[in-house]
Amino acid sequence: xxxxxxxxxxxxxVLDIRxxxxxxxxxxxxxxxAGVVAGPIEGAGVGFVAGLALDLLTPTPLGMxxxxxxxxxxxxxxxxxxxxRELRGLPTLVALGASAxxxxxxxxxxxxxxxxxxxxxxxxxxxxxxxxxxxxxxxPAVRILRWALVSAAERPVGGGSR
Amino acid sequence: MARAIRPRRxxxxxxxxxxLVLLSVTIITLDETGKASFLTSGAKSVASDIYSxxxxxxxxVIDPIGRFFAGALDYGSLEQxxxxxxxxxxxxxxxxxxxxxxxxxxxxxxxxxxxxxLPSVASLSAVVAQVTAQSVSDFAxxxxxxxxxxxxxxxxxxxxxxxxxxxxVVTATHTTAIVRLLTDGKSQIGVSFGHHEEATLGGxxxxxxxxxxxxxxxxxxxxxxxxxxxxxxxxxxxxxxxxAKVTSVHSVVGAAxxxxxxxxxxxxxGLSYVEVIQWSGSS
Numbered sequence: 001x002x003x004x005x006x007x008x009x010x011x012x013x014v015l016d017i018r019x020x021x022x023x024x025x026x027x028x029x030x031x032x033x034a035g036v037v038a039g040p041i042e043g044a045g046v047g048f049v050a051g052l053a054l055d056l057l058t059p060t061p062l063g064m065x066x067x068x069x070x071x072x073x074x075x076x077x078x079x080x081x082x083x084x085r086e087l088r089g090l091p092t093l094v095a096l097g098a099s100a101x102x103x104x105x106x107x108x109x110x111x112x113x114x115x116x117x118x119x120x121x122x123x124x125x126x127x128x129x130x131x132x133x134x135x136x137x138x139x140p141a142v143r144i145l146r147w148a149l150v151s152a153a154e155r156p157v158g159g160g161s162r
Numbered sequence: 163m164a165r166a167i168r169p170r171r172x173x174x175x176x177x178x179x180x181x182l183v184l185l186s187v188t189i190i191t192l193d194e195t196g197k198a199s200f201l202t203s204g205a206k207s208v209a210s211d212i213y214s215x216x217x218x219x220x221x222x223v224i225d226p227i228g229r230f231f232a233g234a235l236d237y238g239s240l241e242q243x244x245x246x247x248x249x250x251x252x253x254x255x256x257x258x259x260x261x262x263x264x265x266x267x268x269x270x271x272x273x274x275x276x277x278x279x280l281p282s283v284a285s286l287s288a289v290v291a292q293v294t295a296q297s298v299s300d301f302a303x304x305x306x307x308x309x310x311x312x313x314x315x316x317x318x319x320x321x322x323x324x325x326x327x328x329x330x331v332v333t334a335t336h337t338t339a340i341v342r343l344l345t346d347g348k349s350q351i352g353v354s355f356g357h358h359e360e361a362t363l364g365g366x367x368x369x370x371x372x373x374x375x376x377x378x379x380x381x382x383x384x385x386x387x388x389x390x391x392x393x394x395x396x397x398x399x400x401x402x403x404x405x406a407k408v409t410s411v412h413s414v415v416g417a418a419x420x421x422x423x424x425x426x427x428x429x430x431x432g433l434s435y436v437e438v439i440q441w442s443g444s445s
Contacts, residue, residue: 011213012220015296021369022300041178048182052189056209058299059332059340062202063189070182078175103300110301113194117347118301120367126300 002148003050006030011057017133020125024133025103026141027054027065031073032098032134033141036080036091038149043073046145064109072102095138099131210335211310214294218308221294286400288322288437289314291339296431303346303368305329307436310337315438318398320391323436326404326427327351327391331438339438343430344372344405353405354392356382363389363405363424369431372406374422379413381420389424400441 010026017023030050035043047069054065076098080090103126110118134141192198291307298306309315311334319331321341329349333340342349349365353374359382362375377383387408393401406424413420 007213008216008220011217011295011298015298018296023296025300040175044179044182048186051186054298056206057213058297059302059304059342060299061190062193062206063186067183067186067190070179070186074179107301113190115301115348117303117365117367120347120365120370121301122367122369130300 002144003027003030003046003053006050007053007057010054019129020122022122022126022129024137025099025130026134026137027051028069028072028099028102028130029095029134029137029141030145031069032076032095032102033091033138033145034149035073035076035078035098036094036142037146038077039081040074040077042149043075043077044070045073046149047071047073060110061113061115064106064113068102068106068109071105072098075101091138091142092135095141096131096135099134100127103127103130206333207335210333210338214308214335214338218294287314287440289440290435291315291438292435293433294338297368303343303349303365303430304332305341305343305433305436307339307341307438308337309438310335310339312336314440315339316440318441320399320403320439320441321436322403322439323428323430323433325429326406327399328426328428328430328433328436330398341436341438343368344426344428345370345430351399351405352392352394353389354401355387355389355408359383360392360394361422371409371423371425374408374424375419377420377422379418379420383408383411383420383422385409385411400439 006026014024014026027050031043031047034046048066051065051067051069052063055062058065076094080094104123107118107121107123189202193202289309291309291313293305294308295306297304305328315331315334317331317334321328321331327344329341329343329346331339332342343365344351344363345365345368347365347367351363352360353363354360359377361377364373364375366373374389385408388404389406389408391399391401391403391405393399404427406426408422409425410423411420412422
C-alpha cells in the first residue's frame with residue numbers, strides 16, 4: 001500500500017515539481033528507507049517492487065528501475081547494518097548518496113542497453129534534484145517504512161523509536 | 163583452507179539478492195529483445211488502464227493547486243505565441259517582395275494564425291486529447307494524453323499542437339497514450355526545407371535544441387528557415403507539417419555536413435491539448 005501511495009504521489013504531485021527540467025524520484029527513496037530501517041533483504045524487495053511499479057508506467061525498458069531499486073536497496077541495507085542506526089542525520093546522508101548512485105546507475109544501464117535518449121539528459125541536474133529531494137524527504141520516509149515494515153513486537157526494548 | 167561457515171541469514175540475503183537481480187535481468191531481456199513483447203507491452207497496457215482513472219481522479223483534486231503555481235510563473239503561453247507570430251509577420255512584410263523564401267514563410271505564418279488547425283493536416287481525421295502528465299521518467303521526453311485505442315489512437319500516430327508537430331505516439335493503451343516529444347533522444351523525423359532539401363531532425367534531450375542531421379555543407383540554409391515534415395521515412399508523418407525553425411548554422415572546414423540547430427514551433431512543455439492525427443501512413 002505504501003508503494004502504491006508513493007506511486008500515486010510520484011505521478012501526480014511530484015511531476016509538477018521540476019527544477020531544471022528534472023523531477024524528484026520518490027520511488028527510489030522507498031528502497032533506501034527500507035534498507036535503513038529493515039536491512040538488505042527488505043531493501044532489495046521494496047526496491048524491486050517499487051521499481052517494477054514505476055517501469056510499468058514509463059516508456060523506458062521494463063525491469064530497469066526494478067534492477068536499480070533492488071541493487072540500491074540491498075546496498076543501503078548492507079551498509080546501514082554496520083552503522084549505529086541511532087546516528088542523527090543518517091537517513092538524510094544515506095538518501096543523498098544512494099540516490100545519486102541510483103540515478104547514475106540507471107543512466108549507465110540505459111546507455112549499455114542502447115537506449116540513446118539516456119545519453120541526451122543533463123545527468124548532473126537529474127542527480128542533484130533527485131538526491132537533494134530524497135535527502136529532504138528521508139526522515140518522513142524512514143518513519144513511514146518503519147511503521148510499514150517493523151511490527152511493534154519486533155521493536156527492540158529501549159531502542160530509539162523516532 | 164578452512165572455510166568460514168556463513169551464517170544462515172547471510173545465505174538467505176545473498177539468495178534473495180540473486181533471485182531479484184536475475185528476475186530483473188530476465189524482464190529487461192524479454193522487453194528489449196521483443197521475444198515476449200506481448201507480455202511486457204500487455205503488462206504495461208493493463209497497468210496503465212487500471213492506474214489512469216486513479217491518477218485522473220487525484221489530478222482533478224490537486225490540479226487547481228498546481229495550476230495556481232504554474233500560472234504564477236507562465237501566463238497565457240498561447241497569447242505570447244500569437245503575439246510572436248504577429249511580430250514575425252510584420253518583420254517579414256518589410257522584406258524584399260521578390261524574396262521567395264520570405265514569401266513562403268509569410269504565407270505559412272499567415273495560415274497558422276488564420277486557422278485553428280494546421281493546413282497540412284486539415285483534411286485528416288484527428289482525435290483531440292488532453293495532456294495529463296509530463297514524462298514520468300527524467301530520461302525520456304514524453305507526455306501522457308487521455309485518449310487511447312478505444313478513441314482511435316494507434317501506435318505511431320503523429321501528434322500536433324498549437325504551432326506544429328509535437329511528436330509521435332509510442333504507447334497506446336485502451337484509454338491513454340504516451341507521446342514521444344521531438345526533443346526526446348530517440349526522436350528521428352524526416353524533414354525538408356528550402357528548395358526541396360531533405361534531412362533528419364533529431365532530439366537531443368528535454369529542453370535542448372533540436373539537431374538537423376545529414377545536411378551537406380553545400381546546401382543553402384539560413385537562420386529562421388522553416389522546417390516541415392518531408393513525408394518520406396516510409397510515410398511515418400504526413401508531408402508539410404511545420405516542425406521547427408532553424409536557430410543556428412555552423413559549417414566546419416573539411417566536414418561533409420553542416421551543424422544545424424533548430425527550435426520546435428510548438429511549445430512542447432506548455433501543452434494542454436493536442437491533436438492525434440489518424441494517419442494511415444504510420445506503421
